[in-house]
Amino acid sequence: MSLAFRDLTVFYTEGFDMKEYTKILFKGRNWKIPEDAFCTHCKTFAVDTHHYRNKGSGSSKYLDYYENLIPLCRLCHDIAGVDKEFNHLVYIKNLENILEHEKEKHENGDYSQ
Numbered sequence: 001m002s003l004a005f006r007d008l009t010v011f012y013t014e015g016f017d018m019k020e021y022t023k024i025l026f027k028g029r030n031w032k033i034p035e036d037a038f039c040t041h042c043k044t045f046a047v048d049t050h051h052y053r054n055k056g057s058g059s060s061k062y063l064d065y066y067e068n069l070i071p072l073c074r075l076c077h078d079i080a081g082v083d084k085e086f087n088h089l090v091y092i093k094n095l096e097n098i099l100e101h102e103k104e105k106h107e108n109g110d111y112s113q
Helices: 020-029 074-082 085-106
Strands: 009-010 014-016 048-051 069-070
Touching: 009 020, 014 020, 020 048, 020 069, 020 085, 048 074, 069 074, 069 085
Parallel strands: none
Antiparallel strands: 009 014, 048 069
16 A cells, blocks of 8 residues: 655655655654645645745755745645745745754753754
């Protein structure tokens, strides 16, 4: 059985294969499986890893840093790609989520980076 994902395909019996920038996002959020990923904006299941600062056609690895990677559902990802105000809004929400995650880690005695 597999779960189709734009950036990732999960085979429950064989582990999973994901793009490098999605690995960065999962590691930063301490997510273990795709079902842990939720859309930054609407909180539904996230199927895309959005780059706030777009990689463009050059596919620069320079833009694959944790704060630039935003988990989004398909609809929100499509909107973020064409609406600059919405793109900035999900970026701010993403930073707030990162801050909350880091606070929780600190409160639990986890000082890892």
